[in-house]
Amino acid sequence: MYQSFNGSAHPLAPKEIAIAAVPNDERVWVPQAEGVWFRPLMLNTLQGQWCNLLRVRRAGILSRHLHPAPVHGYVIKGRWHYLEHDWVAETGSYVFEPPGEIHTLTVPDDVAEMITFFNISGCMVYLDKDNKQIGFEDVFTKIDMCRKHYASVGLGEDFVDQFVR
Numbered sequence: 001m002y003q004s005f006n007g008s009a010h011p012l013a014p015k016e017i018a019i020a021a022v023p024n025d026e027r028v029w030v031p032q033a034e035g036v037w038f039r040p041l042m043l044n045t046l047q048g049q050w051c052n053l054l055r056v057r058r059a060g061i062l063s064r065h066l067h068p069a070p071v072h073g074y075v076i077k078g079r080w081h082y083l084e085h086d087w088v089a090e091t092g093s094y095v096f097e098p099p100g101e102i103h104t105l106t107v108p109d110d111v112a113e114m115i116t117f118f119n120i121s122g123c124m125v126y127l128d129k130d131n132k133q134i135g136f137e138d139v140f141t142k143i144d145m146c147r148k149h150y151a152s153v154g155l156g157e158d159f160v161d162q163f164v165r
Contacts, residue, residue, distance in 0.1 A: 014165040017041070017042055017163065019041070019162075021041060021117070022053065022115070023039060027150075027153040027154070027155055028155075029055060030145055030146050030149045030150075031149065032054075033063075034058065035056060035057045035058030036054070036056050036057075037054075037055045038052045038053065038055070038142075039053040039055065040052050040142065040146055040160065040163045041053065041163060042163055042165060043139050043143055043146075043160070043163045043164045043165065045139055045140070045143075045165065046165070047121060048121060048122055048123070048138060048139050049120065049122075049139060050119075051118070051119045051120075052117075052118060052120075052142070053076070053115055053116070053117055054114075054116050054118055055113065055114070055115045056078075056107050056114040057112065059107050059109040059110075059111065060107065060109075061083075061104055061105070062106065062107065063104070063105055063126055064102065064103070064104040064126070064127050064128070064129070065103070065105075065125055065126050066101060066102045066103070066124075066125050067097060067099060067101075067120060067122060067123070067124055067125070068099055068100060068122045068123065068125070069099050069120075069121040069122035070096065070097060070098060070099055070121065071095075071096070071097035071119065071120050071121075072096060072097075073095040073096075073097070073116050073117060073119075074093070074094050074095075074116065074117045075090060075091050075093045075095070075114070075115075075116045076091065076116060077091055077113060077115040078090075078091065078107070078111045078112075078113055078114030078116075079091065079107075079111055080106060080107045080108070080114050080116065081106055081108075082103035082105060083103070083104040083106055084101075084102065084103050084104060085103070089116070122138070123137060124136060124137045124138075143160055146159075146160035146163075147160055
């Protein structure tokens, strides 16, 4: 059995990913909204999961949303909070978001840059103030955003393929 391994993994196992999380090349950051980017780390099409860095260089409300599955986050730089809670996620903080919780991500005025690692499964459902769906993101919309961006900045739309499993 071990003779058939591809290096240290079973031949049917997907390839590992080992990369610098914060890239040297600014083009790797995919614009998501004004002053907001994400950096894909792993885009899991089999489980509908994605891991990315979220970078924000503006203050204020980013989005009101919910996730039907749990979310894990780790703040690398800066701080942020949800309007619905009294805690603040600061550099070094771990955040667990239970499934189905509605929250409004906000970056304080005195934070020049926030970077947080997020591990998300399922989707992100964007909501208006009346809890009506106004949009969504999932692993496939993330891949589409990456393909379009990477093609436009000269990396090639297939640049994202290294993160897809």
